[in-house]
Amino acid sequence: MTAPTTHSPEQTTQTSAAPFEERVDKISAAAYRIRHHALNMGEVQGQGYVGQALGAADMLATVYGDQLRYRAEDPHWEARDRFLLSTGHYAIGHYAALAEAGIVPVEELETYGSDDSRLPMSGMSTYTPGMEISGGSLGHGLTIAVGMALGLRYQGSSARVFNFLSDGELDEGSTWEAAMGAHHHQLGNLTAMVDINALQADGKTDTVLRTEPVTEKWESFGWYTQRVDGNDVGALLAAFDNAAAQAATVGRPSVILCDTKVGRGVPLLENREKAHFMRIEENEWQICREQLTAGYEGKASA
Template sequence: MGFEERVRRVQDAAYRIRHHVLTMGEVQGQGYVGQGLGVADILAAAYADQLRYRADDPHWEERDRFLLSIGHYAIGHYAALAEAGIVPVAELETYGSDDSRLPMSGMASYTPGMEISGGSLGHGLGVAVGMALGLRLQGRDERVFNLLSDGELDEGSTWEAAMGAHHHQLGRLLALVDVNALQADGKTETVLRTEPLLDKWTAFGWFAQRVDGNDVSALLRAYDEAEVHSELTGRPSVILCDTRIGRGVPLLENREKAHFMRIEESEWQLCRDELTAGHEGANR
């Protein structure tokens, strides 16, 4: 498959993921909709282009592992799992409801394809390191992907895990950092300044790249480069993805209090219309 065809396939998948996010958001009328929209391109590139999995067998031993460290981003991950055929699209209507397999924070015990449970942030990369090391000790070559956020870089446990990954030369580990510059207590730079991120990850021994996380072409090139580099050097890789909360829906991209959004009943169809118009306009 040519590169342009890969780009188009991922762009189409990202559009459907965003549509699924809006479907789930409307069920509750609020939530982490902005984050789900913002990381849709990252998730689409992973599930439509990179990950090895079987939709009808989420526990297939030879699957690549995708770990959602940021449990409150589950709305985006569920959308990606639905796009991948692992979760039925119709089930998205149950998001956050009693007895649903799709709770508002990701839970491995409930949801097919969810490798770890969310909760307090800062643990995902440590689990990913242990998983990648365990797979290697078993003589396996499956890749381990970990999606985490720039807010999680406030946590010392994340950097301990980063050191461990380099020490053990876990070349099958790829970290994806959603750098949306916002967390629960405000702008990331005012809560705890973590820049320069590229220099820090490089200093920790990782092969680090920084791209526009809402640019599918840039993402795919970064994914490809990470895999090639890991094969050559054995070093873990990280892609720092600068994203925009609410991406694809202009009404939500500029909304204040974007970490946890309240969206009025009358706005949902407008959100869908903006999303569709933007996708169709980009494909003309």
């Protein structure tokens, strides 16, 4: 397995002052590397939540490469922004982003899901540097994020909290209780991002429990709400810039609803029927990497 070059910052600050097209190119390259890492990790196990990692790569690259304040060498830096992965099974994508950020060594990704690895198949804060919470049963992340954002305010911290959710989590009542709590406490330091890939374990999201019109729902809960193509880096950057402009110690919480495609960037996997938990044949992994690279290089040269 080969890995693309990773650019790891010694200490990351927000890069929104750079020219917009430069930012788009930088994040697009990071998203490509995150996808590449996810494929390499998936090959270790021969299966897994690879489709979600590919679909969410642009979201993760945008947050870690452009928005999040952190120190790669000090994951517990007190002034850091917090990124909470509510969807613990998306850990494969998060690990790839942590490697891209320089928090986890790229070489360590090969241990994914193995005995004694710091990178278990579901996110565990006790194991992995940069993993703020443990993920398991869905619907708890936003509740924790609300408490964390409120606690940071009481401490006088300017740090922001970013919470990654899935559209399947919108089935959970606890998510909406937390949404109400965030508005009640005017947590302007909280930004939620929802991966709307229209798929969950039991089937298509709209057949399990229809949540649309989801934009109007979040707006009615008092959140500053944006809906974008979650695989369009330019649209994501603009949305996060808008959310950052809204950020305040006291103010409206923000949510960015991101429509994504499972398996994005790898046509072989984009069209796979059973895509929630993918089983990929041994001979297909290299095909996936080749398709990913061809697509990325084709866009870069267009």
